[in-house]
Amino acid sequence: MNKDTLLNVYNNIQAYIHKTPVLTSRLINEIVGAELYFKCENFQKMGAFKMRGATNAIMQLNEAEKQKGVVTHSSGNFAQALSLAAKSLGVTANIVMPKNAPQVKKNAVLGYNGVITECDSTVIAREREAAKISKHTGATFVHPSNDINVILGNSTATIELLEDYNNLDIIVSPVGGGGLIAGTALAAHYFKSDCEVVGAEPIEADDAYRSLISGKIETNETVNTIADGLRTQLGDINFPIIQQHVKQIVRVEETEIIDAMRLIYERLKLVVETSSATTLAAIIKEKHQFSNKKIGVILSGGNVDLSALPF
Amino acid sequence: MNKDTLLNVYNNIQAYIHKTPVLTSRLINEIVGAELYFKCENFQKMGAFKMRGATNAIMQLNEAEKQKGVVTHSSGNFAQALSLAAKSLGVTANIVMPKNAPQVKKNAVLGYNGVITECDSTVIAREREAAKISKHTGATFVHPSNDINVILGNSTATIELLEDYNNLDIIVSPVGGGGLIAGTALAAHYFKSDCEVVGAEPIEADDAYRSLISGKIETNETVNTIADGLRTQLGDINFPIIQQHVKQIVRVEETEIIDAMRLIYERLKLVVETSSATTLAAIIKEKHQFSNKKIGVILSGGNVDLSALPF
Numbered sequence: 001m002n003k004d005t006l007l008n009v010y011n012n013i014q015a016y017i018h019k020t021p022v023l024t025s026r027l028i029n030e031i032v033g034a035e036l037y038f039k040c041e042n043f044q045k046m047g048a049f050k051m052r053g054a055t056n057a058i059m060q061l062n063e064a065e066k067q068k069g070v071v072t073h074s075s076g077n078f079a080q081a082l083s084l085a086a087k088s089l090g091v092t093a094n095i096v097m098p099k100n101a102p103q104v105k106k107n108a109v110l111g112y113n114g115v116i117t118e119c120d121s122t123v124i125a126r127e128r129e130a131a132k133i134s135k136h137t138g139a140t141f142v143h144p145s146n147d148i149n150v151i152l153g154n155s156t157a158t159i160e161l162l163e164d165y166n167n168l169d170i171i172v173s174p175v176g177g178g179g180l181i182a183g184t185a186l187a188a189h190y191f192k193s194d195c196e197v198v199g200a201e202p203i204e205a206d207d208a209y210r211s212l213i214s215g216k217i218e219t220n221e222t223v224n225t226i227a228d229g230l231r232t233q234l235g236d237i238n239f240p241i242i243q244q245h246v247k248q249i250v251r252v253e254e255t256e257i258i259d260a261m262r263l264i265y266e267r268l269k270l271v272v273e274t275s276s277a278t279t280l281a282a283i284i285k286e287k288h289q290f291s292n293k294k295i296g297v298i299l300s301g302g303n304v305d306l307s308a309l310p311f
Numbered sequence: 312m313n314k315d316t317l318l319n320v321y322n323n324i325q326a327y328i329h330k331t332p333v334l335t336s337r338l339i340n341e342i343v344g345a346e347l348y349f350k351c352e353n354f355q356k357m358g359a360f361k362m363r364g365a366t367n368a369i370m371q372l373n374e375a376e377k378q379k380g381v382v383t384h385s386s387g388n389f390a391q392a393l394s395l396a397a398k399s400l401g402v403t404a405n406i407v408m409p410k411n412a413p414q415v416k417k418n419a420v421l422g423y424n425g426v427i428t429e430c431d432s433t434v435i436a437r438e439r440e441a442a443k444i445s446k447h448t449g450a451t452f453v454h455p456s457n458d459i460n461v462i463l464g465n466s467t468a469t470i471e472l473l474e475d476y477n478n479l480d481i482i483v484s485p486v487g488g489g490g491l492i493a494g495t496a497l498a499a500h501y502f503k504s505d506c507e508v509v510g511a512e513p514i515e516a517d518d519a520y521r522s523l524i525s526g527k528i529e530t531n532e533t534v535n536t537i538a539d540g541l542r543t544q545l546g547d548i549n550f551p552i553i554q555q556h557v558k559q560i561v562r563v564e565e566t567e568i569i570d571a572m573r574l575i576y577e578r579l580k581l582v583v584e585t586s587s588a589t590t591l592a593a594i595i596k597e598k599h600q601f602s603n604k605k606i607g608v609i610l611s612g613g614n615v616d617l618s619a620l621p622f
Contacts, residue, residue: 269353269583269613271582272580
């Protein structure tokens, strides 16, 4: 892998994704004493960065594989992303979703022509169902975060960010399943090697923080965090990348996430998911460390239940 | 007045305002069957288009007048806009606010160095207090919407919009005090004379709709609308401009405003004020009329109480 690997991915998927804007807020900069550049993946197609990874994963398939389709298990953004990317590329996307997934999420997948198979809501049931579909149809399984092509697709958000702002000292990314921060770290490494990558993670689901300390993939016993996109854990493909290229993970409290989310709504006038707000929460929490730096901030997505905003 | 009048205003204020982005949504376009181009004045400095008019009003003063400052009465966006514009230009802004205005609004004005004078919450008390300040200090009174320099400043949002999209058939603007739609109409007239301007107004405060029919400025007996920025009425300076250049005003129900607002949050991922949502509500309501058109939509601002969202 080298810089050209990432550039090729970016060139390939460019026609299928939005180049998202980067926004700033004078007031937020004053609060943190640094220059923040918010990469608005909430404006990405289907509302989250996941569109990038899903698109690349499908584009890497050969024609025979594309004929047979793809399959994943997800009830969140990746289900929509894979469905829309598959639709754009003329491929069938099979989505395994728990029976009790909200109808609004099922409708979103159906709206993008995704083919839903329902299953019990345990991880084992979901994986078994996806494996069954893969076996029967020959569809390629695409993991939402632990897949190198997904990670490379995700890296393109940071390629764009560094294209617009090539003087960043730090980029802060949320950490959930690890697919976004691994992509962020690869892009920073190959496109601006002196730009540090810092993760932001809820204390209530701090498996990545603990994994970096212990040197092996840790799990969460409970995931009582409002940042529902970050309840997942690292995988064997993204963890080594994170170990090598991520300097630090900052853990944040639930109230810190909510306060930062409110600031993003009030000052940036952006609708973002709770997961996205962990980044600004981390910067505010450790503001002495970030003081006077130029900081890229990945706002990962904007698919949020407006009826359940925490303020 | 001619095109150069507006261009000069734009050139003058450009350094003090943001050129705001224009966003689109494939799904919203599908819903309405037209191409919508949302002009994001919620990203304007202090969060609303009012920054444009306030800045121009102050810049038109001579040095002696600037020394003596400006005064207005407002508890909303114009109070903040005049305070920030005055601060940027080294001028004192006196803001008359009702005693019972929320502390958060007072703080916003104070944050921009505005000098607050409190008064009773009646219109008469506010006008009297502003006149008194003007008499004592020599400060120039600037009306939030019924002032030609404010109107010309507001026109620059549409100048920018037509600069980016010179093929628009229609521009839809909210109607409150009339300062925004009058500016919109002037810019459309001088920069693309075949582009129609349509107003969007709550049925619950439909003074402008009735004024266009009767040919004189009508008032509202009640203003039971969630669109708090649109509870004001037209004035003698903006009304003739609206009569001459605004083709139509579409009136919308409260539920239509709320539904459109939700769509803007969910699909555009933007935080906007209720007033801004009247535009999309009007387009959805009259979608047969707007079908297949290229429509500019002025999202007037984003200063909303997040604790009181209607969903």
